Amino acid sequence: MTKLTLGSHPYMLGFEQLERMLERSAKSGNEGYPPFNIEQTSQNSYRITLAVAGFSEEDLAITVEDRQLVIRGRQGDDAEGRIYLHRGIAARQFQRSFVLADGVEVGEAIMENGLLHVDLTRAQPEPVVQKIRINKG
Template sequence: MTKLTLGSYPHLLGFEQLERLLERTAKSENGGYPPFNIEQTSDHSYRITLAVAGFREEDLSITVEDRQLVIRGRQVDDEGDGRVFLHRGIAARQFQRVFVLADGVEVGEARMENGLLHVDLDRAVPEPVVQTIRIRKG
């Protein structure tokens, strides 16, 4: 059986990069931690909200790498501070969440509020372009 790809459709020219993007996105799912929401805040803007209770601002990093928004969290294990736990149900945990950004989507501000990390995204609206191609005689 032949695998259908975007390149196998004759009317979709130059979409090979989109196919690679879809494959990369499918591989980036990482088990659901931390939970997150994505909301559309206007016609051209979005907000990603991650539940990062227990993380401080200095435990988190936000980068854009090759059109991917990468949010990482790393908590320092506090076992060496002399505390004795009778039960430890809240573990120091690390995570990495990756969101693939479309062309024209830029990362705005990020802020922490009540254990939630909000990252705002803005999409630039391209001007519509109409191009007339002149036909030359043979």
């Protein structure tokens, strides 16, 4: 029996890219750090919030790469010259990836009280009706 995929279904034409995006997001290696929320702030807008306590704005990078929102964090090593009796706060790097649908644009990013908020908006597409002329063969 053959595996039925979006790209091979006879009524779903041109969805190969969607299938690749689903595979890529499943393999993106997003572990549990840092924790995040995704909320719908209106009918056409969303907000991703990451808990990035200990990171400054300079430690974070937000990019859009091939319809994928990538948030990276890397802290500098400030342990030089310090003697820790206990070190329970991890200073580790991270990368979080979110696949964006067509029409979803990244707005502003706000850092507030150890939380990084990234706002997204979805543009409303105009309904398009196209009439195809039939030529005589």
